[in-house]
Amino acid sequence: MSTKKMSGAQIMLECLRQQGVKHIFGYPGGAVLPIYDALYDVEGLEHILVRHEQGASHMADGYARATGGVGVCLATSGPGATNLVTGIATAYMDSIPMVAITGQVRTTSIGKDAFQEADITGITMPITKHNFLVKHTEDLPKVLAEAFYIARSGRPGPVLVDIPLDVGKNIIDWDPSTYPKKVDIPSYRPNTRGHEMQIRKAAALIAEAKRPVLYVGGGAIAADAQAEVTELAERTNTLVTTTLLGKGAINEWHKLSMGMLGMHGTAYANHAVNNCDLLIAVGARFDDRVTGKVEKFAVGAKVIHIDIDPAEIGKVRVPDVPIVGDVKVVLTELLKVIEDRPWSEWNDQILEWKELFPLAYPQDGQLYAEYIIDMINEVTNGEAIMTTDVGQHQMWAAQHFKCKRPRQWVTSGGLGTMGFGLPAAVGVQAAFPDKTVINLSGDGSFQMCVQELMTATVYELPVINVIINNRSLGMVRQWQELFYKERYSHVDLQASPDFVKLVEAYGGVGMRITKPEEVRDALEAAIKIRNRPVVIDCTVPTSENVYPMIPSGESVGEMRVREDLEELKASVHADAEVWSYSDEDRVLASYARATEASRSTEKSNG
Amino acid sequence: MANALSNTIVQQMQDHHVITALVENHAGVLARVTGLFARRGYNIESLTVSVTDDSDISRMTIVVGGDHTVLEQITKQLQKLIEVLRVVDYTETAAVERELALIKVTADANNRSEIMQVVEIFRARIIDMSDKTFVVEVTGSPDKIDKIHLLLQGYGIKEMTRTGVIAMARGSRTA
Numbered sequence: 001m002s003t004k005k006m007s008g009a010q011i012m013l014e015c016l017r018q019q020g021v022k023h024i025f026g027y028p029g030g031a032v033l034p035i036y037d038a039l040y041d042v043e044g045l046e047h048i049l050v051r052h053e054q055g056a057s058h059m060a061d062g063y064a065r066a067t068g069g070v071g072v073c074l075a076t077s078g079p080g081a082t083n084l085v086t087g088i089a090t091a092y093m094d095s096i097p098m099v100a101i102t103g104q105v106r107t108t109s110i111g112k113d114a115f116q117e118a119d120i121t122g123i124t125m126p127i128t129k130h131n132f133l134v135k136h137t138e139d140l141p142k143v144l145a146e147a148f149y150i151a152r153s154g155r156p157g158p159v160l161v162d163i164p165l166d167v168g169k170n171i172i173d174w175d176p177s178t179y180p181k182k183v184d185i186p187s188y189r190p191n192t193r194g195h196e197m198q199i200r201k202a203a204a205l206i207a208e209a210k211r212p213v214l215y216v217g218g219g220a221i222a223a224d225a226q227a228e229v230t231e232l233a234e235r236t237n238t239l240v241t242t243t244l245l246g247k248g249a250i251n252e253w254h255k256l257s258m259g260m261l262g263m264h265g266t267a268y269a270n271h272a273v274n275n276c277d278l279l280i281a282v283g284a285r286f287d288d289r290v291t292g293k294v295e296k297f298a299v300g301a302k303v304i305h306i307d308i309d310p311a312e313i314g315k316v317r318v319p320d321v322p323i324v325g326d327v328k329v330v331l332t333e334l335l336k337v338i339e340d341r342p343w344s345e346w347n348d349q350i351l352e353w354k355e356l357f358p359l360a361y362p363q364d365g366q367l368y369a370e371y372i373i374d375m376i377n378e379v380t381n382g383e384a385i386m387t388t389d390v391g392q393h394q395m396w397a398a399q400h401f402k403c404k405r406p407r408q409w410v411t412s413g414g415l416g417t418m419g420f421g422l423p424a425a426v427g428v429q430a431a432f433p434d435k436t437v438i439n440l441s442g443d444g445s446f447q448m449c450v451q452e453l454m455t456a457t458v459y460e461l462p463v464i465n466v467i468i469n470n471r472s473l474g475m476v477r478q479w480q481e482l483f484y485k486e487r488y489s490h491v492d493l494q495a496s497p498d499f500v501k502l503v504e505a506y507g508g509v510g511m512r513i514t515k516p517e518e519v520r521d522a523l524e525a526a527i528k529i530r531n532r533p534v535v536i537d538c539t540v541p542t543s544e545n546v547y548p549m550i551p552s553g554e555s556v557g558e559m560r561v562r563e564d565l566e567e568l569k570a571s572v573h574a575d576a577e578v579w580s581y582s583d584e585d586r587v588l589a590s591y592a593r594a595t596e597a598s599r600s601t602e603k604s605n606g
Numbered sequence: 607m608a609n610a611l612s613n614t615i616v617q618q619m620q621d622h623h624v625i626t627a628l629v630e631n632h633a634g635v636l637a638r639v640t641g642l643f644a645r646r647g648y649n650i651e652s653l654t655v656s657v658t659d660d661s662d663i664s665r666m667t668i669v670v671g672g673d674h675t676v677l678e679q680i681t682k683q684l685q686k687l688i689e690v691l692r693v694v695d696y697t698e699t700a701a702v703e704r705e706l707a708l709i710k711v712t713a714d715a716n717n718r719s720e721i722m723q724v725v726e727i728f729r730a731r732i733i734d735m736s737d738k739t740f741v742v743e744v745t746g747s748p749d750k751i752d753k754i755h756l757l758l759q760g761y762g763i764k765e766m767t768r769t770g771v772i773a774m775a776r777g778s779r780t781a
Contacts, residue, residue, distance in 0.1 A: 121634070122637070125637065125638060125641050126641060126645050129688070130688040133634075150688060185688065186691065187629075187630060187688060187689055187690060187691040188688045309686070310682050310685070310686075311679065311682035311683050311685075311686055313682075314675070314678060314679075315679060
């Protein structure tokens with residue numbers, strides 16, 4: 001209990017320390033000189049010097065996703081701050097808790113177009129949960145306490161704190177023991193407890209349902225609710241599909257897990273959702289990549305929607321039973337009132353679809369991304385933490401990488417940020433130096449933040465980058481093939497650097513593989529390297545597409561499958577007269593018949 | 607002409623909702639609110655802001671267009687802003703709504719007395735006068751302002767400004 005003379009910068013770092021912050025990802029500059037000066041002496045805070053501020057924001061994001069804590073990044077005013085924008089927007093779209101601290105020009109220069117001035121609170125208003133411009137050094141402790149509280153509570157999200165040079169420089173009397181331990185903001189009190197009556201209604205719907213499905217999103221990860229989701233699934237014998245961000249909300253090796261749904265989701269998860277009579281949405285927001293055409297999404301289903309953000313309720317789909325609250329708290333209450341359900345024929349039906357429409361890829365001796373990901377599961381015993389970039393490789397990873405736990409899967413979902421994977425992996429590895437962290441990337445995405453290989457080398461972070469190299473911007477190429485008459489406009493990446501030499505130039509280890517039989521050795525060798533980054537450049541075919549695929553804005557009926565299954569689909573559509581239920585039911589019934597037919601042909605041929 | 611115009615107004619009014627938001631009286635709150643409306647594509651018909659009895663709190667009265675679903679999203683999204691304390695939708699509530707308008711109307715020796723009669727019927731006031739114009743001040747419901755606007759158009763309106771609606775629930779209920 002003693003008052004000290006401290007600069008704003010010192011106060012800020014003391015506040016971060018008291019918040020439990022261990023790592024800051026940042027890059028210095030004029031307006032943050034007082035902060036960097038104070039960092040020179042500080043103990044208990046590791047600053048990781050990045051090579052580009054965008055990298056700092058993704059690192060803080062990856063760190064937050066893997067640990068569940070708040071990620072912190074730091075940049076100077078003007079261009080430093082604007083370089084954080086992509087990372088802040090990425091975190092905002094995926095509801096990731098982050099505090100971004102930016103320098104600002106002196107309070108007396110604000111609004112005068114001073115050197116390196118940018119209105120970063122104005123710029124980030126639509127992509128932060130909240131932001132602050134601190135005008136007085138005395139306000140710093142309260143603002144920082146509120147920033148961390150807002151970032152991690154309710155529906156989490158990024159918060160930006162803009163600190164002018166003089167606010168960081170001023171010296172005031174401050175007693176560090178007065179840093180607020182608890183924060184109360186009268187205008188911000190998120191509701192975590194679900195309404196008791198609504199929970200009872202939900203239990204009643206679950207008891208009545210004949211064909212229930214659990215649809216679980218990132219909210220379940222944010223709420224740390226894997227145990228509750230799994231218990232609900234097991235006790236009611238309900239199969240679970242997760243969104244891209246919900247991966248890990250149930251162990252994906254569990255027999256009740258159907259993997260991901262949506263545009264590139266498994267066919268069986270999509271068929272299940274489309275034919276269910278009760279959709280239990282848990283911390284998910286009915287994103288367009290999940291629903292496709294909303295009017296045709298799960299048309300016959302009643303909906304229970306559990307979400308901490310009231311604005312998500314009814315935004316896309318009006319639920320029959322809305323429950324606003326923290327997913328973990330609500331599920332805990334729900335588990336007290338539900339009745340257990342036996343295994344059902346409906347479940348058998350879904351498992352049958354799972355057998356009929358597996359995630360298959362050719363076994364023709366060529367190297368495929370899916371095989372590499374399957375091998376990652378095997379070689380790491382399912383224990384790796386995977387980050388990804390954005391594109392085909394990301395969707396293959398979403399389909400094939402199997403999470404045992406939450407926070408094993410770090411990917412940019414809502415914003416779809418190419419260049420996210422490597423810096424995110426650096427952030428994850430900084431939090432967990434002893435774990436195997438694999439960034440699954442593409443030859444396009446990898447080049448967007450490739451400079452952070454240097455950060456990994458300097459801090460001895462053994463991030464493994466597996467580049468699915470198809471010498472093409474594969475996902476765009478796929479859309480051009482399917483929807484733009486094969487007019488391959490500007491997707492050719494034949495001209496790329498030699499990634500092996502590139503990583504070596506950054507001080508890491510490079511390998512190149514071209515055949516399936518090389519995958520295991522390469523992965524095993526990479527995992528043993530513990531002090532620098534690794535790149536495994538994997539040459540895969542250019543023309544591979546991600547299937548299944550429901551084209552944008554369409555529904556399950558329009559699902560496209562691998563070419564070898566296309567014939568099957570054609571026969572399904574020809575089989576019109578026996579259709580009797582909803583469109584989707586018909587499709588499924590005939591799918592099943594057609595598959596049965598082709599199987600018996602195979603058998604008789606064999 | 608007059609009928610067609612008033613029909614349009616009536617139609618518009620059916621999709622109009624008055625909401626008030628109590629917000630913290632900080633710099634930048636207005637930008638957050640208007641930014642939210644702009645980026646989510648909500649249509650603001652009018653917006654007024656003023657400080658309340660408590661100088662730390664401002665009251666925004668916003669007239670928005672859109673159906674019930676849109677209105678629900680607007681109120682929920684507004685409520686999510688950290689500096690917004692409370693949002694009240696007056697659609698289902700008995701409320702008084704008032705607006706003030708200043709209308710500069712062409713008034714020469716030939717029609718002055720006619721205009722003065724209109725002003726009197728609407729309980730409006732003439733607060734400025736020149737050899738060619740009157741400035742008319744009128745207070746009332748938006749509907750009443752629309753009507754006097756329509757009537758004065760016949761004489762030639764040189765300019766007009768409206769404050770936008772402010773609203774308050776009837777009886778003892780408060781926002």
